[in-house]
Structures are given as C-alpha cells and as structure tokens.
Amino acid sequence: MGVLAYPQGEWQHPWTAACSYDNTQLCWTAKIKPGFVGGLDPSVSVVGEFAPPETLERLGHTPISARSLRLDAHLTEGPRMALNLWRAIGADGAAGVSTTGEPSYDPVPPALIALGASPPPTSSLPINQAPPPATAQDSGRKRFVRATELVIFQRRIATRTQWTFGQGIDETAAQFDVFYEPAGDERPTIRAERKPTLPPPDDPIATFLGAAQDTGVDRIPLATIYAISPPLYEADEMPGPDWQIHVRYYLFWNLFRDINVAPRLDESDGLGIPRGLGLGVADVSINNLAARINDTNDQLQEFLNANKAEAKYWSV
Amino acid sequence: MRIDDLKVRPGQPVAPAWDKLLDFLRRFKLVAGPGVSLSQTPDGTFIAVEPVRAAFDHPFRVTAALTEARITKGTIEGIVPTIGSDPIDADHPPQLKLNGGPGKNGRSYVALQVRTTMGGLDPETKGVAEIVHVQTIARTANEIGLQPLAVLKWTQGIPTAFQIVYHNLGHYYVIQTETRGSRHLFYAV
Numbered sequence: 001m002g003v004l005a006y007p008q009g010e011w012q013h014p015w016t017a018a019c020s021y022d023n024t025q026l027c028w029t030a031k032i033k034p035g036f037v038g039g040l041d042p043s044v045s046v047v048g049e050f051a052p053p054e055t056l057e058r059l060g061h062t063p064i065s066a067r068s069l070r071l072d073a074h075l076t077e078g079p080r081m082a083l084n085l086w087r088a089i090g091a092d093g094a095a096g097v098s099t100t101g102e103p104s105y106d107p108v109p110p111a112l113i114a115l116g117a118s119p120p121p122t123s124s125l126p127i128n129q130a131p132p133p134a135t136a137q138d139s140g141r142k143r144f145v146r147a148t149e150l151v152i153f154q155r156r157i158a159t160r161t162q163w164t165f166g167q168g169i170d171e172t173a174a175q176f177d178v179f180y181e182p183a184g185d186e187r188p189t190i191r192a193e194r195k196p197t198l199p200p201p202d203d204p205i206a207t208f209l210g211a212a213q214d215t216g217v218d219r220i221p222l223a224t225i226y227a228i229s230p231p232l233y234e235a236d237e238m239p240g241p242d243w244q245i246h247v248r249y250y251l252f253w254n255l256f257r258d259i260n261v262a263p264r265l266d267e268s269d270g271l272g273i274p275r276g277l278g279l280g281v282a283d284v285s286i287n288n289l290a291a292r293i294n295d296t297n298d299q300l301q302e303f304l305n306a307n308k309a310e311a312k313y314w315s316v
Numbered sequence: 317m318r319i320d321d322l323k324v325r326p327g328q329p330v331a332p333a334w335d336k337l338l339d340f341l342r343r344f345k346l347v348a349g350p351g352v353s354l355s356q357t358p359d360g361t362f363i364a365v366e367p368v369r370a371a372f373d374h375p376f377r378v379t380a381a382l383t384e385a386r387i388t389k390g391t392i393e394g395i396v397p398t399i400g401s402d403p404i405d406a407d408h409p410p411q412l413k414l415n416g417g418p419g420k421n422g423r424s425y426v427a428l429q430v431r432t433t434m435g436g437l438d439p440e441t442k443g444v445a446e447i448v449h450v451q452t453i454a455r456t457a458n459e460i461g462l463q464p465l466a467v468l469k470w471t472q473g474i475p476t477a478f479q480i481v482y483h484n485l486g487h488y489y490v491i492q493t494e495t496r497g498s499r500h501l502f503y504a505v
Contacts, residue, residue: 011372014479024362031364036480039425039453039464053354054471076469076478078353078364254480258501315504316463316481 013252015222017150021241022080025050028239029080030150030225032190036254037220037313042152042188043072044081052077072189083225085194086146086238091118093145108145109226112246117228118142144229146239149196150222152251154188156259157181158216159309178307180261181216190222218257218311221250253315261309375484378426378466380477384411385426387447387465392485392502393437397428397445404447412449418470419451425464426477428485430500432459435489458492461500 014035022029025047034041046055048066055073056066073079087106088094095103105120113119157180164175199219226246227239239245317340322333348354351366375390389396389405396403402410418424429448430437437444453462463485468475483504490499 009369011370014482034478036467036478039467039480041467041478076467253482253504256502258499261496316483316485316502 013249014254015249015251017223017225017247019083019225019245019247020080022050022082023241025082028083028225028227028243028245030083031078031080032075032150034075035251037152037154037188038186038256040187041075042154042190043074044079044190045070046073046079046081047071050080050082052079055079074187075190081190081192083148083192083239085192086148086227087194088144089147089226090120090145091142093120106147109246109248112143112145112226112228115228115244116143116231117145143231144237146227146229146243148225149193150190150225151193151196152188152190152220152222154218154220154257154311155183155186155216156218156257156311157183157261157309159214159307161213178304180309183216188220196221214309216309218313220255220313223250224248255313256316257311257313259309259311261307374482376428376465376481378477378479380414380426380466380468380475382474383414385414385449385466385468385475385477386411387426390465390481390484392428392430392445393487395437395439395445397447398443399447401442412447414449414468414475416449416451417473418468418475422470424449424451424468424470424475425453426466426468427453428463428465428481428502430461430463430487432461432489432500435491437487455500458498461487461489461502463500463502 012033014033016033017030018033019028019030021027032044046052048056048061048069048071049063051061051063051066051071051073054077055071056062058074058077059066059071061069061071089106090108090112093105095105108117108119160179160181162177162179164177199215224247226248227243228246229237229239229243317336321336324330324333346354346361346363348363351368353364353366354361373388375388377388379386386409387399387404389409391397396405398404399410399412404410412426414424416424427448427450429446431441431444431446433441433444447465448462450462453464455462463481465479465481467478467480469478470476481502481504485502486505488501488503490496490501492498
C-alpha cells in the first residue's frame with residue numbers, strides 16, 4: 001500500500017499538473033486538475049493496472065483484467081499520466097539547425113539557469129562541427145535539464161479534397177470537390193510529446209493535388225514540464241525521483257470552440273475545371289492540372305480558404 | 317472475530333464460516349473520503365490525499381450539496397442572472413434545486429440559460445439570464461443559449477462539481493444563415 005499526500009498550496013487553475021515520482025511505474029507522473037474543452041474533460045491513456053477505479057468501473061474492467069490494456073481515463077476520474085518521453089535540453093541537448101545553417105538549441109528557462117542548470121553551448125560553428133554534448137566530468141556542478149510537452153488534441157470536422165475526371169454534366173472535364181468528414185469522438189485527449197510537433201504550413205497546391213489533407217485534429221499546447229537533475233549527474237540519465245520538476249503552462253482556463261463551417265456532411269462543394277481551359281479528358285493528369293492551375297492560383301487559394309474547416313478556441 | 321469461529325469440522329456446513337470471513341474482510345475495505353482517491357492495482361492499493369486548497373471566490377462558482385447547488389455572483393453582459401425569479405446576488409441568495417439528478421452518463425450541468433430578443437440580451441426581459449440544472453446541453457430554440465457553468469458528476473446519488481466558468485461572461489449571438497444555424501457564443505470578460 002502506498003500513500004501520497006500532495007503539497008498544500010494555493011488555489012490551482014484548471015490544467016495544473018501535480019507531478020510525483022511513481023515508484024511502481026518507475027517514472028514521473030502528472031495528475032492534471034480537470035479542465036474542460038467545450039464542457040468535455042479530456043482523456044489520458046493509462047496502463048490498465050494503474051487506471052483509476054472509476055475508469056475501470058466505467059469500462060467494465062478490474063485491475064487484473066485490464067492489466068495488459070491501455071485505457072482512456074477521463075481527467076475527472078483522477079488518472080496519473082506517465083511521463084516517459086523526455087528530451088535533453090541545455091548542455092547535453094541535441095543541436096538542431098537554424099534557418100541560417102547554424103546549430104540551434106532548445107532554450108533553457110532563465111529560472112532553471114538560476115537554479116544551476118547548464119545552458120546550451122554557444123557556438124557559431126556549422127552544424128557538422130557543433131560541440132559534442134556535455135558530460136558529467138566537464139559539467140562541474142551544473143545540473144542537467146529534461147523537458148516533455150503536454151498537448152491537448154481534439155478532433156473536429158475535417159476538410160477532404162477529391163478529383164473526379166470525366167464528362168461533367170455542365171461541360172466540365174475534371175471536377176475538384178471539397179467535402180467534409182465527421183469528427184467522430186470529440187472528447188479531447190492529452191498526450192505527452194518528446195518535442196513540440198508543429199503542423200506543416202498550408203500549401204494550397206499540395207492540397208489541390210491531394211498530397212496534403214486536413215488531419216481534422218486540433219492541437220493545443222498545454223504545458224512544458226521540465227525536470228532538473230541534482231548536481232553532478234550523468235548527462236544521459238532520464239529523470240529519477242531525486243530530480244526536481246518545474247512546469248511552464250500555456251493554458252490556464254477552460255476552453256470553448258467554434259468551427260468556421262458547419263456543412264451538411266453528405267454534400268460537397270466543387271470547383272469545376274471547364275473545357276474552356278483546355279483540359280481534355282484524354283490528356284488529363286493531376287500534374288498537368290497543377291501546372292495549368294498556377295494561372296488560377298488566387299482563385300484556388302480563395303476557394304480552399306472558403307471551404308477549409310478551422311476551429312477557434314477561447315476561454316470562459 | 318476469533319479464528320476459532322472459522323473452523324469447520326467434517327460434516328459441518330462451510331457457508332456460515334465463509335460468510336463470517338467475508339464480513340471480516342469487508343471491515344478492511346478502503347473507502348475514499350473527501351479529497352482522497354484510491355488506485356487499486358494488482359500489486360497493492362495507492363492512496364492519494366489531496367489537501368483542502370484555498371478557495372477562489374470567482375464569479376459563478378458552483379458548490380453542490382446533495383439536492384441543491386449554490387452559485388456565487390457572476391454577470392453576463394452586466395446582467396445578474398436569476399434562479400427562478402430571484403437574482404443570485406439577493407440578500408438571501410437562492411439555491412438551485414438539482415431536480416432530475418444525473419443524465420444517462422452520470423453527469424448533469426449547472427448552466428446559464430439566456431434568452432435573446434432581437435439578437436441581444438435585454439435586461440428588462442423576464443428570464444433573460446437564468447441559472448438552470450439540466451441533464452444535457454441541448455438548445456430548445458434559436459433564441460435560447462446554454463452555457464455550462466459546472467459539470468456535476470454523480471456517484472451513488474452524490475454530485476461532485478467540476479467548475480467550467482471562472483469569469484463574468486460576454487455573449488454574442490450569431491444569427492442563422494442559409495448554411496448555418498444560429499449560435500450563442502459565451503466568452504470571458
């Protein structure tokens with residue numbers, strides 16, 4: 001039997017992550033104060049044997065029957081989310097490449113540097129000559145830092161595009177259609193990510209060619225969790241029970257959202273490519289179309305923007 | 317209980333001793349009180365104790381008891397809502413009856429219901445902003461908007477409130493068009 005008493009403190013805003021080291025799972029865990037998106041508390045994925053009793057009861061499991069499963073626990077059921085995806089930042093962090101070709105590093109928050117964390121190396125060398133990561137020997141009494149991202153994902157209606165070739169009913173030879181896919185389960189989920197993954201920028205031509213499709217998932221950064229080591233730690237170690245946790249929040253209040261389009265799901269909106277543009281059925285290929293559509297790029301952009309499903313979130 | 321009470325001689329029925337053993341074990345069942353959560357795993361039970369935290373008297377704070385809920389003062393477009401016909405900032409603040417209990421998923425909502433007139437909220441209109449208890453957030457008419465203030469999760473007939481709204485609210489009514497229905501947008505002010 002284990003007993004955990006959270007530290008007493010002041011009022012906590014929604015989404016506050018209380019982090020503790022779990023000696024059973026042998027990792028840090030976060031228990032998030034329930035927040036809501038559109039009146040729904042997000043779910044987190046937990047290993048069945050560590051799922052809250054309320055989750056097991058809702059899903060009709062027992063700790064033993066759920067032992068090898070992963071279950072979606074709602075935040076109001078009090079799950080403790082395992083934090084296993086850490087990245088090194090600071091002295092032993094991996095270098096990325098900036099737009100100028102120089103190595104770039106994740107910044108270490110000034111508050112952690114004030115606590116003795118090792119800042120990232122400063123170098124103007126090109127990426128292939130970036131300094132090697134620090135080791136415990138050369139770090140003196142500096143402290144190492146790990147970070148992980150908590151992100152809320154929520155499904156929404158998704159924009160889909162599709163080409164249809166053939167003799168159109170109104171003298172069109174090719175038809176470009178935009179249609180919508182239902183969202184399915186709109187309950188948000190919270191996942192931990194090793195690094196922030198930003199969605200690719202909009203590319204109307206790629207969308208037009210069908211090479212890029214709307215994922216239908218919105219991504220809301222919730223917090224970055226930093227772990228700082230005791231002094232004189234080995235550089236490659238993941239956070240243990242003697243590390244300290246600091247949380248940087250991006251979200252403080254509950255959210256509601258609105259989606260800019262509410263089409264009937266069984267209808268599509270089409271942009272016809274008329275014969276007048278010289279697109280005969282026989283020689284039509286998508287690449288051919290792409291070359292020709294450059295002349296009508298503005299029209300295409302306007303059409304796609306008008307039909308693109310997007311969500312806006314605000315706090316209440 | 318004495319161990320001898322569990323002993324059974326050959327030919328004697330086992331069931332009474334078995335029942336005594338079950339009764340004995342039930343006395344050791346862990347029950348989570350307020351602020352305590354239990355995580356039962358095959359390897360043991362984990363008890364988490366959360367301390368009482370400092371209260372934050374924000375607008376529209378919902379506190380639920382068995383059959384009633386209290387809501388602290390909040391405004392929407394500067395209007396103080398009512399419970400029934402009594403404003404929630406009255407000298408003797410009205411309490412919201414939690415009639416109907418939970419919906420099918422074990423949840424219900426304390427919600428702010430607004431009624432628009434010509435697309436806006438008219439303070440002179442009776443029932444322009446009223447706090448209600450509902451099982452689902454579903455509108456019944458274009459001019460009526462519902463904003464959940466708190467979710468109530470019901471366990472064994474006892475509601476626990478999870479707060480949604482922490483601010484006074486603004487309201488914006490989006491009129492119906494050919495392609496979309498009307499919408500009520502509530503936002504923090």
